[in-house]
Amino acid sequence: MERGKVIIFSAPSGSGKSTLINYLMTQFDCLEFSISATSRSPRGEEKNGVEYYFLTPEEFRAKISEHAFLEWEEVYENKYYGTLRSEVERINTKGNIVVFDVDVAGGCNIKKMFGNNAMSVFIMPPSVATLKERLVKRGTDAMEVIEDRVNKASYEMTFSDRFDRIVVNDDLEWTKALIRKIVKEFIDNE
Ligand code: ADP
Numbered sequence: 023m024e025r026g027k028v029i030i031f032s033a034p035s036g037s038g039k040s041t042l043i044n045y046l047m048t049q050f051d052c053l054e055f056s057i058s059a060t061s062r063s064p065r066g067e068e069k070n071g072v073e074y075y076f077l078t079p080e081e082f083r084a085k086i087s088e089h090a091f092l093e094w095e096e097v098y099e100n101k102y103y104g105t106l107r108s109e110v111e112r113i114n115t116k117g118n119i120v121v122f123d124v125d126v127a128g129g130c131n132i133k134k135m136f137g138n139n140a141m142s143v144f145i146m147p148p149s150v151a152t153l154k155e156r157l158v159k160r161g162t163d164a165m166e167v168i169e170d171r172v173n174k175a176s177y178e179m180t181f182s183d184r185f186d187r188i189v190v191n192d193d194l195e196w197t198k199a200l201i202r203k204i205v206k207e208f209i210d211n212e
């Protein structure tokens with residue numbers, strides 16, 4: 023597979039990763055989001071082929087057997103997520119920079135695969151309590167789903183020092199400006 027530039031974002035759920043990635047997409051035409059496959063159900067307004075390719079567990083397992091994934095993880099119990107090789111190839115072929123939204127294990131694996139062609143960014147919440155508040159306020163998940171996510175957050179945060187950059191998402195406008203600057207430097211750097 024061709025090795026163009028890639029940017030990896032990882033964070034505990036509710037840290038603001040999707041908000042920041044969506045913002046970046048409006049700022050740089052050369053970025054393109056890698057749409058992952060997942061066996062979880064769509065949430066809120068999510069559409070197949072936009073946020074994710076939504077697969078049944080059987081379809082997901084079939085893709086694992088076909089070696090269709092660059093990487094995949096069981097991020098939560100019985101909830102599978104994976105990056106399709108075809109997705110990365112599609113974006114690379116266009117000459118665009120691939121943007122990944124993946125869990126911490128996936129983030130570390132992709133960084134290893136792409137080396138200096140990758141910039142990995144860990145989005146850190148100000149605290150686990152704030153993270154929970156944001157998930158409750160977002161209003162897209164049942165309380166038990168929120169508990170699963172919050173329970174995993176402290177463990178996920180122990181991965182932060184394996185990333186190239188750590189960005190604490192406290193004040194949103196400030197974080198947007200910082201992340202824009204970091205990404206611009208990476209894009210401009212030959
Ligand atoms: P993730 O993709 O990491 O799960 P989201 O981007 O969905 O997180 O953000 C979770 C919730 O927190 C959303 O409702 C979002 O609007 C809100 N949010 C994101 N960043 C901030 C911030 N800096 N301050 C307050 N709320 C935020």
Ligand code: 5GP
Binds near residue numbers: 105
């Ligand atoms: P959510 O259900 O909130 O959309 O995502 C849950 C977690 O799965 C997040 O940490 C997200 O980054 C991660 N995730 C999404 N797609 C992938 C993927 O393709 N691979 C891996 N390893 N994690 C993913």
